[in-house]
Every structure is written in structure tokens, then in C-alpha cells.
Amino acid sequence: MSAVLERLQVIEVERPEDLAFRQLRRLIVDGVVQPGEALPSERHLAERFGLSRIHVREALQRLEFYGLVRTRPQSGTVVSSTDIRALDGLFENILAFDRDDLAALLETRAALEIQAARLAAARATDEEIANLRATMDAFRAEVRAGNTGIEHDLMFHRKLAEASRNRVMRSLVGLLAPDIIKLANTDRTCADGRSAAALAEHEAIMRAIEARDGDAAAKAMAEHFAAGTPINVAARQ
Numbered sequence: 001m002s003a004v005l006e007r008l009q010v011i012e013v014e015r016p017e018d019l020a021f022r023q024l025r026r027l028i029v030d031g032v033v034q035p036g037e038a039l040p041s042e043r044h045l046a047e048r049f050g051l052s053r054i055h056v057r058e059a060l061q062r063l064e065f066y067g068l069v070r071t072r073p074q075s076g077t078v079v080s081s082t083d084i085r086a087l088d089g090l091f092e093n094i095l096a097f098d099r100d101d102l103a104a105l106l107e108t109r110a111a112l113e114i115q116a117a118r119l120a121a122a123r124a125t126d127e128e129i130a131n132l133r134a135t136m137d138a139f140r141a142e143v144r145a146g147n148t149g150i151e152h153d154l155m156f157h158r159k160l161a162e163a164s165r166n167r168v169m170r171s172l173v174g175l176l177a178p179d180i181i182k183l184a185n186t187d188r189t190c191a192d193g194r195s196a197a198a199l200a201e202h203e204a205i206m207r208a209i210e211a212r213d214g215d216a217a218a219k220a221m222a223e224h225f226a227a228g229t230p231i232n233v234a235a236r237q
Contacts, residue, residue, distance in 0.1 A: 015055075016049075016051050016052075016055040017051075017055045017056075017058040017059045017062070018059075019049075020045070020049050020051060020055060020056055020059035021058075021059040021062045021063065023049075024039065024045075024059060024060075024063060025063065025066075025068060028063070028068050028069070028079055033079050034079060035079050035080060035081045036078060036079065036081060037078065037079050038075055038076045038077060038078050038079075039060075039069065039076065039077045039078070039079070041076060042056050042057060042060065042077075045060075058151075060077050061151060061155070063077070064077075064155075064158070064174075065154060065155075065158055065174050066174050066175060067080055067170060067171045067174035067175070068080055105176055106176075108172075108176065109172075109173065109176040110222075110225040112161075112169055112172055112173055112176075113157060113160070113161065113173060113221055113225070114218050114221045114222050114225070115164075115169070115218070116160055116161045116163075116164040116166070116169050116170075116173060116221075117160060117164075117205055117208070117209070117214075117217040117218050117220070117221040118214040118215070118217055118218040119163075119164035119165065119166060119169075119214070120160050120161075120163035120164045120209055120217065121208060121209045121211075121212050121213055121214040121216075121217040122212065122214050123163065123164060123165040124163035124209060125163075128159070128162065128163040129163070129209060129210060131159055132156065132159050132160060132163065132206060132209065133206065133210075135152060135155050135156045135159055136156060136199075136202055136203065136206055138152045138155075139152035139153055139155075139156060139199060139202065140199055142195075143195045143196055143199050147195075148195045149195055149199075150195075153195070153198060153202070156202055157173060158170075158173060158174055160205070160209070161173035161174065163209075197227065198224070201220065201223065201224040201227060202224070204220040204223070204224075205217055205220040205221055205224060208220050
């Protein structure tokens with residue numbers, strides 16, 4: 001009996017937001033919704049899917065993580081002008097990586113984001129810096145409420161990559177970020193007060209960017225990744 005059990009795997013039940021994400025992603029990749037075109041409102045999507053707006057919001061956030069959509073004031077969620085098919089092909093390749101590849105993905109992301117922080121300090125507009133600060137505030141509120149705030153944590157990294165003004169770097173960071181969400185949820189890398197520590201590390205990055213100090217921003221980002229230990233966690237799996 002034990003030999004039989006060893007060959008069985010845990011069945012993962014998909015969450016509502018995952019199902020909504022998949023449908024929306026397919027519409028975008030198939031060109032049903034064109035670049036620059038807005039998706040239906042969150043309320044209309046929730047009614048159509050038969051889901052709560054919270055689930056729809058999480059699906060839309062994942063699309064934004066991947067760089068497939070962008071949220072614009074007064075315009076809602078708009079499909080990205082990036083080459084969606086090429087981006088989606090890269091996305092599929094990343095999903096095909098097995099767990100042994102995760103450490104390499106995390107190391108790659110660290111290298112990308114250290115440089116992104118340096119570039120953002122030099123290139124970010126005042127509006128982008130304000131958006132980064134707003135994301136920081138949302139992250140802080142989540143942590144104070146006793147939550148991990150992982151989505152806001154990663155949105156900060158995503159917006160920082162956008163502020164680097166390097167489209168390739170922005171897309172790659174967006175593609176790698178959801179794997180970090182999965183790792184955090186599976187291995188609880190945000191447990192034991194890690195979120196509070198990450199918040200302080202983000203603040204150091206934020207201050208360096210606001211001061212337009214590229215070297216300090218890169219150093220703070222490097223320390224953030226070194227302290228977080230997700231690379232070491234992944235390597236142990």
C-alpha cells in the first residue's frame with residue numbers, strides 16, 4: 001500500500017481567481033481584446049463569472065503582474081501594448097520549469113531587480129515615485145492588519161521595474177513574480193515576521209529612489225534579497 005501511496009500526488013483544487021485569470025489571459029492572447037483596449041469593469045466581470053469582486057480583482061492583479069494589462073486612472077484595466085504573444089510564450093516556458101529550476105529563477109530575478117532599482121532611481125518620474133509610495137503604504141497597512149501583504153509586496157517590485165524604463169526588464173520581472181507568490185504560499189517564506197522585515201527593507205529602497213541615489217537603491221535591493229532567503233529556501237526543496 002505504501003508503494004502505491006508514494007506514486008500518488010496531492011490534487012490541487014484551482015481557486016476561483018485562477019480560473020478567471022485563465023479565461024481573461026486567453027482572451028488577451030487570442031486577440032479578442034486588443035492592445036490599448038479596456039477590459040470590462042470589475043463589476044461586470046464579477047457578474048459574468050459569478051464570482052465576488054475580490055476574486056476578480058486578484059485575477060486582474062495577476063494579469064498586471066505578468067505585464068499583460070495595465071491599470072490607468074479613469075480608463076480601468078487596459079491591455080498592454082507589449083507583444084502579447086511573445087510575452088505569453090515566455091510565460092509558458094517559465095511555467096514549464098520544474099521545482100529544481102526555481103532557485104535559478106529567483107537568482108535571475110534578484111540580478112534583474114538590483115539593476116532595476118539602480119535605473120529607477122535615475123529614471124522614475126515623479127508620478128511613478130508617488131505610485132511606488134502608495135504601494136508601500138498599502139503593503140504597510142496589510143502587514144499592520146496581520147497579513148503577509150505578499151501581493152502588495154510584489155506589486156512594489158513590479159512598479160519599480162516599470163520605473164526602470166526598460167521594457168524587457170519590466171516584462172521579465174512581471175513573469176517571475178507569480179512564482180514567488182506560489183513559493184511564499186507553499187513554503188511560508190513570509191512567516192515568522194518576514195513581512196515586517198521586508199517592509200523595512202522596501203522602505204530603504206524607497207528612500208534611495210526618492211533621493212535619486214542609484215547606488216544606494218541597488219545596495220538596498222541586494223540586501224533585501226539577501227535577507228529574504230527565498231533563494232536558499234528554494235534551493236533546499
